[in-house]
Amino acid sequence: MFQEVLIQEVGKNVKKETSIIEAVATALDISYDAAHRRTSFKSKFSLDESIKLAQYFNISLDKLFGTSTEKYVSVSRTTSIKNEYDLQEYFETSYNSLLPLLDRKDCEVYYSAKDIPLFYTLKNNKLSSFKMYVWLKLLDKNFRAYKFEEFSPKLSTLQSAQKLGDLYKDLNTSEIWDVTTINSTLKQIHFYYKAGQLSLKDSLELCKELKELLDDISKKVVSKKHKFKLYHNELLLMSNNVLIITPEQQSLFVPCAMLSYLNTRDKETCLEAKQYFDKQFYHSRLLNTVGEKEQNQFYYKMMQKIDALCDLIKAQDLLGFE
Structure with missing residues (x-):
């Protein structure tokens, strides 16, 4: 049977x-x-x-196996991360599992960006190192005493991260953002600065690189070379869900913990996720097609947040955290 x-x-x-x-x-x-x-x-x-x-x-x-019901689907889970070795393995495993899907020209990616999408922070720069630092601070119990300036990711970790990040380039991608999408990163910069584990210089450089990232995304929106759509939704409570679709396969990733995802390829579940994304697109503004004024307003609000954090950090530095 x-x-x-x-x-x-x-x-x-x-x-x-x-x-x-x-x-x-x-x-x-x-x-x-x-x-x-x-x-x-x-x-x-x-x-x-x-x-x-x-x-x-x-x-x-x-x-x-004859257990299919409308209430249950099979899922796989990414392994937990406890140290930098696990983090590198996470990057490599993610790359190997995503490559067959993302390497296809007919692949479509949908991303509900509660936080800045992971792929954007997997580059060879200070912001990428900081994100790794934050992940390890929260996941590795032996990492507590490290200051950011003392943290130097292994070359192999950086290479694995960048290899995964490069998979996301020039894809047929639709992302949903709000101006709050950058809030988590801003809070992390401020938190570790106030904790004395991030210097004034590094804090300001991270803010600068965050601005450069937003500028790069704004250029992708208006560029005809990229199959990239950016939607602005002020009401959606996003959750970093990622849906990948090809004509033969589909895969839904749902976060269950920091850097940990539940993954299912169940057709009905992925179809429901696609329908949900479509509803959110309908109630969002596609920044690729709105006027320059609306585009600038969207980016300006996030730039203001970054400038406000820079001013706050500078003031606290003068006052000695008072």
Whole structure:
């Protein structure tokens, strides 16, 4: 019964010009004859092969094992991070799992940006190092005493991070922001400055790089070279959900802890997520098509927040945190 259901589901996801045997052989990297024996029920799929086929053809494991209901879907979870080694592994694992989806020209990405999207902060600059510093301060119990100026990420960590960040370049991307999207980063800069773990100079440089990031995003909005859409929604309570869609597969990432995501490829769940995104787009302003005045107002509000933080830090430095 299980074998028959699996073959049926594979058949639904195979292109018309490809036979099921060829598709199974490609997915499992086995010979045509070995695939024929399995599809003709002369031999059985192993559990590993079944999972591999389900992942390759985006088939719900719940459906295969007869546990599918409207209330339950299968999800995978990223591993927890406890130190810099885990952080580097997180970057590498994320890259390997996202590459088959994001490397396609027909890929579409939808991002509900409660915070600045992770991919923007994976570069070789001070802001990227600071974000790693914050993550490790919160996740690594042995990292508490470190000041930012004492933190120097390993070259391998920086390379893994930048490799993941580069995946996000020039994609067909639709993001939903509000002027509050930068609040978390601003609070982190202020918090660690007041805690005496971030110098005045570094604090101001981080604010400068944050402005440069916003400026880069504003240029992408008006550039015709990028398939990038930026929506402004003042009412949506965003949650850093990410939806990735290709003609054959879809994948939804929902945050469950810092840098930790639950991931599902369940078609119905991803379809509902897409419909929700569409509703939010409808109630948002697409900055790519509004006038220059509205675009400038959006960026100006965030720039004002950054300037206000710079002024506050400078004043507190003069007063000695009084």
